[in-house]
Amino acid sequence: MHSTDTQPETLVFDQHSERVDLWAELRALLGLAIPVALSEIGWMTMSIVDVIMVGKLGAAAIGAVGLGNAIYYAPAIFGIGVLLGLDTMVSRAWGARQFDQCHRWLAQAMYIALAFTPLLMLFIVVARFPFTAHGVDPLVGVYTRSYVGILNWGTLPLLIYGGFRRYLQGLGLVRPVTFALISANLVNLAGNWIFIYGKLGMPAMGVNGSALSTVVSRIYMAAVLVYVAWRHERGRGHPLFAHWPTPEWTRVRALLDLGVPAAFQVILEMAAFGAATIMASHLDRVALATHEIALSCAAYTFMVPLGISAAAAVAVGHAIGAGNPARARRAGWMAVCLGVAFMGLAALAFLLAPRPIIEIYSRDRQILSMGVQILTIVAAFQIFDGCQTVATGALRGLGETRFPMLMNFAGYWLFGLPLGALMCFRLKWGLPGLWIGLTVALIAIASLLLRRWKRASVHSRGVPENGREQNVTV
Secondary structure, three states, rough: OOOOOOHHHHOOOOOOOOOOOOOHHHHHHHHHHHHHHHHEEEEEHHHHHHHOOHHOOOOHHHHHHOOOHHHHHHHHHHHHHOOOOHHHHHHHHHHHHOHHHHHHHHHHHHHHHHHHHHHHHHHHHHHHOOOHHHOOHHHHHHHHHHHHHHHHHHHHHHHHHHHHHHHHHHHHOOOHHHHHHHHHHHHHHHHHHHHHHHHOOOOOOOOOHHHHHHHHHHHHHHHHHHHHHHHHHHHHOOOOOOOOOOOOHHHHHHHHHHHHHHHHHHHHHHHHHHHHHHHHHHOOHHHHHHHHHHHHHHHHHHHHHHHHHHHOOOOOHHHOOOOOOHHHHHHHHHHHHHHHHHHHHHHHHHHHHHHHHHHHOOOHHHHHHHHHHHHHHEEEEEEEHHHHHHHHHHHHHOOHHHHHHHHHHHHHHHHHHHHHHHHHOOOOOHHHHHHHHHHHHHHHHHHHHHHHHHHHHHHHOOOOOOOOOOOOOO
């Protein structure tokens, strides 16, 4: 590949420059973070639209879509998480101007996706039966099994999308990712209307129609990003698929060494809040409903620091690849500050306007009364949630994924959840006790990850001019 190829101007690193333009670096980081954050919001919106669109079919349909998504997305997100190592490898190679290496890393990620897909699909096929058996309404169970069976066919496109998304983000091309997700929401909305209710000559498929619409939108997202990557590389004189690399087991192993811990970290966090929901289900209906509303609010605000986290991983990786560890440190700390700033505003919203926020979901007096109290606790952990999320991304840019995984396991599963259960049930604090436990866990996790980032970024090393990567000293 030609070394004179053009790249996104705002993300070019000059490792020999003595002048530090913080505003330029901040603009570059925002140029990454804003589109990626919008992409995360678009991802979450798609599932919400599915639930809304089947609402007219009744409670069984709503329950089936919710339960089906719960069964499907945990293993699917694990599959996407395994590809998170691309953030580190592609961004470093790009920062070091080793453009051919970017392609090689992408190819190995696609081999991983192809290998993981049948395993994930088999797991999902088996998992749908025990989760829809005892204690589940029979009609909901029938709908759920059928829904998940169709949704499962979108697994390969989903992983292809995940791999090409990480590749493009590593190159600094984030706007196409945002376009893909926003337009995919429109595709999904139209597909739901057509397939659920039988429009434009199609048969009315009900809940199955929603699953089919999601599969179509997954294929669409993957196709858009593959096309964007192909067109971008062709414009630079190096067609993406002209010399597609064969499997390289050293690279595959390197990606898995980074991706598997990152995937487990994501699953551990998802499972922690799932476990909290199970515990909340042992309280009364008002408490469970309030918990779901609070969880929905917290999940939506979380999408922004999640996007900033991905931007931090790329920006830090670019700087490390360019042999500029000082800039990597600045990028990481600026990202943390951005995450804290946004989550601080979210916390203020929860503190100043809890009732209007809860009334979006319910106007039940009991839910409103309990919800105000719970949103106060949610406000307390917003900043810490933002800190730990962005710090995780910055550490991933340095190639560190095991420590965040271990801290999430210890923080949630050995500390926060047991403490929350103790306060909720033994001390009779109810739902507030459960959320206090989660808050304490997030405070601990954020503190440890920030301390780790501070130490790791000081000892980080870049990639020298000969292009041979050095390991990051942590």
